[in-house]
Amino acid sequence: MDDNPGLSEQYRTASPWPLFVALGIPVSEIGLLFDLFPIAVGGLVLFCGSIAGMIDEVGYVEAPWRPLGALAVLCLAVGAVLFVAVSQPTRGAAVIVAGALLLTGGVAGRLFVRDDAVPV
Amino acid sequence: MEITEQIALTVLMGLFLVGIAAWLARVENWRTYSPVGGGATGGEAAYGSEEKPSGLIRWLTTVDHKDIGMLYGAFAIFAFVAGGLMVIVMRAELMDPGMTLISNTFYNSLLTSHGITMLFLFATPIIGAFANYFIPLLIGADDMAFPRINAIAFWLLPPGALLIWAGFLPIPEVIPAQTGWTMYTPLSAGVGSGNQANAGVDLMLLGLHLTGVSATMGAINFVATIFTERGENVSWANLDIFSWTMLTQSGLIIFAFPLLGSAIVMLLLDRNLGTAFFVNGGSPILWQHLFWFFGHPEVYIIVLPPMGLVSLILPRFSGRRLFGFKFVVYSTLAIGVLSFGVWAHHMFATGIDPRLRASFMAISLAIAIPSAVKTFNWITTMWNGRLRLTAPMLFSIGFVQNFIIGGVTGVFLASIPIDLLLHDTYYVVGHFHYIVMGAITFAGMAGLYYWFPLFTGRMYQRRLAKIHFWLWLVGSNVTFLAMVLLGYGGMPRRYATYLPQFATLHQIASLGAFVMLAGGLVWTYNFVVSWLEGPHVEDADPWNLKENGLRTNEWAWFEQKRETAITDGGEESETVTDGGEKVTDEE
Ligand code: HEM
Ligand SMILES: [Cu+2]
Numbered sequence: 139m140d141d142n143p144g145l146s147e148q149y150r151t152a153s154p155w156p157l158f159v160a161l162g163i164p165v166s167e168i169g170l171l172f173d174l175f176p177i178a179v180g181g182l183v184l185f186c187g188s189i190a191g192m193i194d195e196v197g198y199v200e201a202p203w204r205p206l207g208a209l210a211v212l213c214l215a216v217g218a219v220l221f222v223a224v225s226q227p228t229r230g231a232a233v234i235v236a237g238a239l240l241l242t243g244g245v246a247g248r249l250f251v252r253d254d255a256v257p258v
Numbered sequence: 259m260e261i262t263e264q265i266a267l268t269v270l271m272g273l274f275l276v277g278i279a280a281w282l283a284r285v286e287n288w289r290t291y292s293p294v295g296g297g298a299t300g301g302e303a304a305y306g307s308e309e310k311p312s313g314l315i316r317w318l319t320t321v322d323h324k325d326i327g328m329l330y331g332a333f334a335i336f337a338f339v340a341g342g343l344m345v346i347v348m349r350a351e352l353m354d355p356g357m358t359l360i361s362n363t364f365y366n367s368l369l370t371s372h373g374i375t376m377l378f379l380f381a382t383p384i385i386g387a388f389a390n391y392f393i394p395l396l397i398g399a400d401d402m403a404f405p406r407i408n409a410i411a412f413w414l415l416p417p418g419a420l421l422i423w424a425g426f427l428p429i430p431e432v433i434p435a436q437t438g439w440t441m442y443t444p445l446s447a448g449v450g451s452g453n454q455a456n457a458g459v460d461l462m463l464l465g466l467h468l469t470g471v472s473a474t475m476g477a478i479n480f481v482a483t484i485f486t487e488r489g490e491n492v493s494w495a496n497l498d499i500f501s502w503t504m505l506t507q508s509g510l511i512i513f514a515f516p517l518l519g520s521a522i523v524m525l526l527l528d529r530n531l532g533t534a535f536f537v538n539g540g541s542p543i544l545w546q547h548l549f550w551f552f553g554h555p556e557v558y559i560i561v562l563p564p565m566g567l568v569s570l571i572l573p574r575f576s577g578r579r580l581f582g583f584k585f586v587v588y589s590t591l592a593i594g595v596l597s598f599g600v601w602a603h604h605m606f607a608t609g610i611d612p613r614l615r616a617s618f619m620a621i622s623l624a625i626a627i628p629s630a631v632k633t634f635n636w637i638t639t640m641w642n643g644r645l646r647l648t649a650p651m652l653f654s655i656g657f658v659q660n661f662i663i664g665g666v667t668g669v670f671l672a673s674i675p676i677d678l679l680l681h682d683t684y685y686v687v688g689h690f691h692y693i694v695m696g697a698i699t700f701a702g703m704a705g706l707y708y709w710f711p712l713f714t715g716r717m718y719q720r721r722l723a724k725i726h727f728w729l730w731l732v733g734s735n736v737t738f739l740a741m742v743l744l745g746y747g748g749m750p751r752r753y754a755t756y757l758p759q760f761a762t763l764h765q766i767a768s769l770g771a772f773v774m775l776a777g778g779l780v781w782t783y784n785f786v787v788s789w790l791e792g793p794h795v796e797d798a799d800p801w802n803l804k805e806n807g808l809r810t811n812e813w814a815w816f817e818q819k820r821e822t823a824i825t826d827g828g829e830e831s832e833t834v835t836d837g838g839e840k841v842t843d844e845e
Contacts (some may be wrong), residue, residue: 151310152319154285156406158278159415163471167464172457176264180271191282192406204360219547226531248808 155192162188173234182213182236187243200250206244213237285319287309299825302703321405326392326412328713330383331706333415337379338699339630340423344372348754349771352764355756364756366436367425373439374462376694378469379419381560385704386412386476388567389711392766395812396498398489403482407475415470425458435462438752440553443545447528460529467522468803470515473559477511480504498810499580502587506594507559513598516553521548543608550601558597561589561693563678564634564701571708572636574801574808575651576643580637589628595624606674607681615674622672629665633658638710648801649723653704656731660696663735664689664832667742682752685745688738695774703730703781708784712816716792721819722784729777737770 162185169178194202195201214237221230273620281420312317350369351359360368390408394401418443420427425434437446441463448455484505488497525545527533534540573580598667601609602618636658645651667689669675680686701728712717740763749760756764798817803809 145663151322151325152316153321154282154319156321156409157318157413157424158282161417164416164417164464164468167467168461171460171464171526174267176268178273180275184275196406224477 147157153189153192155195158184158188159192162186164170169232170229173228175228175235178229178232179239180183181234182233183239186213186236187225190244201247203244203247203251206240210237210240210244213240262676279677280651285315286454289571308360318539321409322399323390323394323405323408326640327387327389329412330390330415333389333412334380334384336385337375337383338671339778339782341372341375341380342775344368344375346771346775347370349768351754352756353768355441355758355761355764357755360754363711364752366386366438370435370462371423371426374422374823375419377560378466379415379422381694381698382473383415383470385504385507385560385563388500388702388705389476389480389563392709393483393501393504394622395815396810397484397487397492397501398811399483399487401487402479403487408479411472411475411479414468415473415766418465418468418472419600421461421468424465425456431538432456432458432461434481435459440549441525442549443525443528443542445523446545447537447542449537450589463522463526463529464676465517465549470519470522474519477515480508481512481575483506487583495722498505499583499586500563500566500570503517503562503569503590506590508563510555510559510562510594514552514559514776517548518552518556521545521552524548528587533747536728543605544609546605546608547601551598552603553604554601555597557690557693558593560698562593564657564698565590567701567705568636568657569632570810571650572654573639573656574803574806575646575648575654576640576810577646577806578639578643580635580810581638581641584634589631589827593625593627596621596628600625600672600710603672604779606677617636619672619674626665626669629661633662633665642693648707649718649720649727650704651689652724652727652731653700653707657697657704657729659731660692660700660734663738664692664697667692680745682750684741684749687751688741691738691741692734696711700730700734704729706785709812710788710803711795713795713810714789714792716723716788717795717818718784718788721779726777726781727783729773729780733770733773733777736773737767739762740770742808812814819832 147172147232162181164181164187166178166181168174169181186206190202190209193199193205199205213233217230217233217235219230220226220233224230226250310322311319317325317329320329321759345368347360348365350367351357354812390402393399425432433453435441435446435454435458436460437454444450446450446456446459448459484497484501522535524535526541528535528537532538536542536545568578587704599621600618601612603622604614606618634655640655667685671680671686671689707718744760744763744767747760747763749756750761798808798820799813803813
């Protein structure tokens, strides 16, 4: 991703991520509110995954795995609070599982994906 | 839930995510290699769109402020048509006193949805459309400060709309909300013997929450853009009036919408997790405070930018600059500040402390002053001007007329003794419709007609535009004046049925609504046909603004764009000379 903001002709005028960040929010909200486990997990994975993808695309990081891991840890923490402190075990579990999936993804990406992208 | 259902949901969700991942992989691939150029029509391809993909994918992935502006516009107009058709059904039902066409509960559902649709899915997004397209052009910025956040803010709206309308979709056991747009507790908390504990209300609240998140993201973006992305020759001193109103509006959004969001979350918790904010021992009046602390600023959130549009457009057809520009800016800022100190004027009849009431009355009366300052400035701008009664100008003048009636009726409501008589009657409905329809929507139309040549490259049919204006001006005044009179007679708002003595005025109000429907049809026809096959604009200054030295940056951008399009081998070579010659005029 080697775009050069500042020069209008070279502004990147397209990105696939915003659509999915936006979609992830309602899906996870519905899942959590109505206590629908798979929907909540899927929505959170979509939301956090897209954010990580977007951070990577903008060039703040070299690969999306680190932000993915950070978001995963955040999910695990929030899930734990829901599970223990607010006594919402099913909702908490959904957030924890989403965090675990994201963490797996982050670690796997870090270990197994060959970084052959052109450096910025 | 049954275990098989769980498994089915899990599988569906998994497939959904895998599908998205596959699609993303494809799109990312396409992006790193060779983007397919120019999905746009002729002219647009020339302006920095080398990297735009083609077709539908362009619109799904765009982060270009002009494209996002167009998306906002399309969405807002779709919502406007939906909300308008809802109200046509309601006005048809109100043609006679009894329950004839639709059931009372369906009437209540339409009423709720009409209000929320118009405020959150039409008014706020149509402002977003103008602002996204034109603020960067007006202030000489390359794009918005955060283009991706901009796209996220837009894409939150379609799911938000789906959730808000979910009750009307054929989903088993989900019914539409019937809470009114103000969602007063305890009704909206779903307690008692009513049917508002239904999931349809939860979905509507979630949808509203999403549109709030969207508005907040947009507002942060506009503040950042106006502060940091201005071009070299745009200073605070010569910042245009529309940008000033957007800046103030964004400030209001940043303070008001998060509050609505929190209040909605509290309500959802009350409904689903048994908390006790508003019911179960909580205070139902707390909801009204929280709601109106957001709600009153919200009315200024949707009126300030339209005021900015009128302040921008009106002088262009009066042949002179805006009278008292500075005072228009100051009054905008004053309204922005004062609007947070008046919320309890919606609660005069709830039995709150009379001393509190009096202070809210004082500030509500005070807010009429900056509003009047603006009105006098618009009138003085036109005074002795060389008026050109084009469609955008007519709609701007219509705005001023309707705003005066809407504002003056508001001042009366701000007076406690009068409000105690008129609260919850059709008078209030008349008051705010003079403003939301008569002023805000008129200003939106002024903007759409004014920039139609710029975003389509074509001209609309003037005659039809004028027919549209007159149908709307007459229709809105017939309808809303009848409502004001109904209120004087004591007709309460939000009822599908009424006493026979109100029949005549209700029929007149419905008549006006049908006249507006006719105007709306003319408008739709005009826009669709002109967009597809209207005459191409002859030069880059269709309103001859240069003659009076009134051209603003977006038209300069338009000229530049047309010139690049033509060097690229675009159509119509004579337009260059036509536009080019005028440059010798005063700048
Ligand atoms: C001149 C300044 C204004 C004053 C003093 C004023 C005053 C009031 C008052 C006192 C009420 C409460 C009436 C009641 O329910 O008993 C009210 C209602 C309302 N006003 Fe205004 N108003 C003003 C301008 C506006 C503007 C500019 C807008 C819209 C952009 C607006 C939109 C509304 C709405 C939507 C309601 C009804 C809320 C509901 O559903 O109950 N007002 N106004
Ligand atoms: Cu108010």
